[in-house]
Amino acid sequence: xxxxxxxxAKGLLQAHGIPVPHGRRWDPSAAAAFAAGVVVKAQxxxxxxxxxxxxxxxxxxxxxxxxxxxxxxxWIGAERVDDIxxxxxxxxxxxxxxxxxxxxxxxxxxxxxxxxxxxEVEAAPEAVASLTVPLDIGPRPWVVRELVRxxxxxxxxxxxxxxxxxxxxxxxxxxxxxLLEINPLARTPDGSLVALDARVILDTNARSRHPGWPQGxxxxxxxxxxxxxxxxxxxxxxxxxxxxxxxxxxxxxxxDLLVDRGGSVRAAVDLGGLVLREADELADLVVAVAELRxxxxxxxxxxxxxxxxxxxxxxxxxxxxxxxxxxxxxxLRGREDDEAERLLAPFGVIWEPDLERACVAVVHAxxxxxxxxx
Amino acid sequence: xxxAIGRDDRVVIAGITGRTGRAAAGRMRADxxxxxxxxxxxxxxxxxxxxxxxxxxxxARERVGATACFISVPAxxxxxxxxxxxxxxxxxxxxxxENVAQQDALRLRDYALRRGALLLGPNSAGCVTPGxxxxxxxxxxxxxxxxxxxxxxxxxxxxxxxxxxxxxxEGLSTVVCLGGDPVxxxxxxxxxxxxxxxxxxxxxxxxxxxxxxxxxxxxxxVDRMRTPVVAYIAGHxxxxxxxxxxxxxxxxxxxxxxxxxxxxxxxxxxxxxTRIVDIADAVLGRLTVxxxxxxxxx
Numbered sequence: 001x002x003x004x005x006x007x008x009a010k011g012l013l014q015a016h017g018i019p020v021p022h023g024r025r026w027d028p029s030a031a032a033a034f035a036a037g038v039v040v041k042a043q044x045x046x047x048x049x050x051x052x053x054x055x056x057x058x059x060x061x062x063x064x065x066x067x068x069x070x071x072x073x074x075w076i077g078a079e080r081v082d083d084i085x086x087x088x089x090x091x092x093x094x095x096x097x098x099x100x101x102x103x104x105x106x107x108x109x110x111x112x113x114x115x116x117x118x119x120e121v122e123a124a125p126e127a128v129a130s131l132t133v134p135l136d137i138g139p140r141p142w143v144v145r146e147l148v149r150x151x152x153x154x155x156x157x158x159x160x161x162x163x164x165x166x167x168x169x170x171x172x173x174x175x176x177x178x179l180l181e182i183n184p185l186a187r188t189p190d191g192s193l194v195a196l197d198a199r200v201i202l203d204t205n206a207r208s209r210h211p212g213w214p215q216g217x218x219x220x221x222x223x224x225x226x227x228x229x230x231x232x233x234x235x236x237x238x239x240x241x242x243x244x245x246x247x248x249x250x251x252x253x254x255x256d257l258l259v260d261r262g263g264s265v266r267a268a269v270d271l272g273g274l275v276l277r278e279a280d281e282l283a284d285l286v287v288a289v290a291e292l293r294x295x296x297x298x299x300x301x302x303x304x305x306x307x308x309x310x311x312x313x314x315x316x317x318x319x320x321x322x323x324x325x326x327x328x329x330x331x332l333r334g335r336e337d338d339e340a341e342r343l344l345a346p347f348g349v350i351w352e353p354d355l356e357r358a359c360v361a362v363v364h365a366x367x368x369x370x371x372x373x374x
Numbered sequence: 375x376x377x378a379i380g381r382d383d384r385v386v387i388a389g390i391t392g393r394t395g396r397a398a399a400g401r402m403r404a405d406x407x408x409x410x411x412x413x414x415x416x417x418x419x420x421x422x423x424x425x426x427x428x429x430x431x432x433x434a435r436e437r438v439g440a441t442a443c444f445i446s447v448p449a450x451x452x453x454x455x456x457x458x459x460x461x462x463x464x465x466x467x468x469x470x471x472e473n474v475a476q477q478d479a480l481r482l483r484d485y486a487l488r489r490g491a492l493l494l495g496p497n498s499a500g501c502v503t504p505g506x507x508x509x510x511x512x513x514x515x516x517x518x519x520x521x522x523x524x525x526x527x528x529x530x531x532x533x534x535x536x537x538x539x540x541x542x543x544e545g546l547s548t549v550v551c552l553g554g555d556p557v558x559x560x561x562x563x564x565x566x567x568x569x570x571x572x573x574x575x576x577x578x579x580x581x582x583x584x585x586x587x588x589x590x591x592x593x594x595x596v597d598r599m600r601t602p603v604v605a606y607i608a609g610h611x612x613x614x615x616x617x618x619x620x621x622x623x624x625x626x627x628x629x630x631x632x633x634x635x636x637x638x639x640x641x642x643x644x645x646x647x648t649r650i651v652d653i654a655d656a657v658l659g660r661l662t663v664x665x666x667x668x669x670x671x672x
Contacts, residue, residue: 001617102476104556104622105587107483135480176475206475208450233619235612248554248619249528252583252608253650256632259611260649270619273472302533304513305397333537335513355534356651 001178001218002202003045007085008214009200016171018164018182019194023087026072030086031064040067043083044076045217050119052076057089078221090194095184096153097121097128098165100172102179106132109172111139111165113147117184135173139165164193175213176206223267226288230281231274234288239264240366242294244285246271246301254300257356263363266294271301282311286318295366296327298358303334312340319347327365331358376503376548377523377568377575378492379442379466383507384410386431386440388455389447390422394470398444398511399423405514407507410438413458431462442466444500444509452496453478460491468509469495469553479557486559493559497620499529499551512536512549520545521574522657523601525565526581527552527588527620531608531650535579538654547575552588554620562592570599577602577661579653580644584609585623585630593638602664604656605639606647607632 004012010020021039024030031038042054049055054076058064068084075081097114114121114128121128129150133143144162148155164185172180179201186196207213218225220234227234233248241263245251251270258265267289274281289297301311311332319328329350332340341351350365352358379385385402389395390412402409403423411425411434418429428434431443443459445452445468452471459467460482467486474496486493494501500510504517511529518540526532529551536549550565552558562580569575578601582589589607596603609618610632617624628634636646647656 001621102480102557107480107487107557109480135477135484173477176477178476203476205449205473206477233617235616235618237613245530247528247530248623249526249531249581249583249608250534250650251530251619252612252623253531253534253606255612256608256610257649257651265611268618272619302530302537304511304516304529304533334533 002204002207002216003219004200004202004214004216005043005045005083006041006198007043008216009198010195012175012200012214013168013171013182013195013198016174017167018171019192020198021087021090021194021196023085026068026084026086028065031061031068034061034064034086034088036060037089038064038086039089040064040071041085041087042071042074042076042081043085044079044081045219046077046079049076054081090186090196091189092184092186092196093189094187096187096193097183098168098185099179099181099183100168100177103132108132108134111143111147111169113151113161115151115153117186121183139169160191160193176203176210177201178203223288223292227269227285230285230288232272232281232285233270234267235269236267236292237265239266240295241265241298241362242267242269242289242292243298243300244269244271244289246303250300250302254298254359257359258298258363261359261363263359263366266292280314280317282314283318283321286315287321287323290323290325294326296329296362297324298329298331298362300331300355300358301333306334307336308332308334308340309336309343312343316343316347319349327362329358329362329365331355376506377565377572378494378501378548378550379503379507379509381408381506383442383466384408384439385442385444385507385509386410386428386434386438387412388414388431388443388445388459390414390427391417391420392446394446396422398446399425401514402508405508407509410434410440413443431458431464435462435464440464442507442509444468444470446470449473449475453481456482456493457485460485460489460493463489464491466492466501466509467494467559468498468500469493469559470498470500470511471495472497474555476555476557479555483557483559494551495553495555495558497555498553498558499532501548501550503548504546510549510551516540518545519547521547521576523547523569523572523575523578524549524581525552525562525569525578526550527554527583527622528581528608531581534650535581535653538651539657542654542658544657547572554622556586556622561588563588563595566592566595566599566603570601575601576664577604577657579657580605580639582607582635583620583623584612584618584632585620587630589635590629590638593635593642593644596639596642596644602660603639603644604647604653604660605636605644606650606653607635608650610648
């Protein structure tokens with residue numbers, strides 16, 4: 001799930017033949033490149049930039065520089081603005097909405113078209129028309145005609161929309177996108193269409209076949225981003241206990257059980273394939289967990305292929321950093337679990353092979369109650 | 375006996391010369407799975423774990439009668455390996471590989487549907503009919519044949535459940551893991567239909583999770599089934615908008631949350647638990663009811 005900044009997304013769309021306004025990233029000489037005022041746009045990955053002061057219209061290069069100066073270093077939500085994009089102002093007579101995403105249930109892409117773009121879309125998402133389109137069919141002329149009909153647009157719009165929808169489709173497929181959203185897709189006084197804003201999410205799993213992809217970024221808390229760096233998946237919440245678990249399904253079930261037993265969760269971590277690797281990312285993960293200042297930590301793993309002693313060795317390296325100063329409950333099941341217990345014994349961990357008892361133990365250790373079922 | 379994979383299948387491993395593939399071959403040889411070969415382009419003529427390696431799936435089918443394939447190739451090669459296995463007419467195709475691109479998964483799903491192959495994955499822990507054939511990463515030494523069918527998205531949750539059922543003295547007809555990605559080849563409902571037709575399976579445990587509508591489609595099947603279903607949906611306390619480890623486990627719509635899915639199963643007459651540790655008791659309890667004659671609704 002790699003999110004692109006607006007300037008990156010527009011570069012990619014332009015390369016696929018979708019018209020975008022003339023623009024450039026801000027630097028001290030950039031404002032002078034525009035004769036008049038511009039739209040000054042903070043480059044952030046999260047939404048609602050416009051409502052939070054991240055989009056400003058200016059009337060002169062001097063105003064542009066002062067607006068950009070104010071915006072740089074400011075915060076929009078949890079993101080600091082480090083980059084600004086300047087764009088020519090475009091006269092607009094109509095704002096449409098166009099998006100393509102993957103419909104997991106239908107097993108094919110879905111094209112969305114709305115007669116009312118801009119912020120109206122979030123107010124009334126049901127007004128947006130959509131059609132699933134098989135990958136090997138694509139937006140044939142009838143697909144566009146039907147979208148136009150469902151969106152309540154005049155039939156004549158098909159003619160100008162078809163090349164844009166086709167280009168958007170090609171960009172979506174060729175670039176392995178998970179989401180392409182052009183909102184608004186603006187009609188200018190001469191009748192042509194231009195992408196005024198663009199949101200793109202690339203499928204990170206396809207990065208290896210796209211050496212030319214923009215860098216983009218990932219949304220998440222510092223802890224979640226650190227987990228991703230280490231090859232795990234972290235989910236930060238606001239409770240007391242951190243649960244480090246050997247897989248996604250068991251992680252969700254462990255969180256369910258902790259809350260059922262009266263605990264609350266500070267974060268959950270899916271180790272994924274991390275335990276199978278040679279490197280010692282697990283020790284770094286323990287340090288990252290300690291920095292969350294949880295009241296207690298639970299390690300819960302049930303292995304079929306990996307061995308428990310390998311995890312215990314890496315875990316003890318993490319404990320040996322001395323950074324984790326709260327109780328650690330360890331529940332390991334699978335091959336070599338006896339050896340794992342022996343290895344961890346000197347470290348003062350609470351060893352509990354039964355899942356429910358391990359959850360009760362960590363809730364107790366965190367100072368919580370166990371008011372759940374007996 | 376069992377579904378998806380059985381004693382009469384002839385199994386090949388795509389990527390058998392890699393680390394994961396070689397380990398899978400060793401496990402299959404150890405637990406009696408009818409492993410007949412591997413497929414690795416350019417490695418035809420070699421042997422791994424005593425079975426021959428072929429250059430193509432069709433060659434493996436002609437020479438050793440391959441009917442099922444376990445794919446453990448790197449993510450960039452999963453699309454080709456999967457399409458080749460489906461194109462080769464194999465009945466069951468497990469894509470064990472994780473981090474496969476979503477549009478690759480769409481193409482794989484499409485082609486499997488068109489050719490009538492049972493595609494599990496990408497990112498599937500596989501399927502196993504204990505005592506017959508093991509196309510999964512479950513350790514065969516922890517399994518026992520029996521009357522309980524399992525369909526699940528998650529591998530790790532399945533290990534936990536299998537351990538609890540086997541410890542309680544029960545056994546398994548077939549275990550089917552669908553995979554944790556947003557787009558996978560087979561949904562829960564399809565597997566329920568297979569279990570319903572299977573004389574060995576007396577009860578089905580369905581493990582689901584937040585995100586997507588696969589569980590909701592399955593719930594719509596349950597009230598028409600003679601085979602009782604016990605369901606657990608993981609993620610009752612998952613925060614909105616975060617991917618819970620599985621790329622597919624993202625809570626986007628309230629219809630896709632754990633309470634809503636659980637209620638759909640309750641409404642359809644399934645036994646629903648909200649804690650993984652309660653499943654074994656629920657299964658044994660339901661089997662007792664079935665044995666006393668009240669089990670099958672008319």
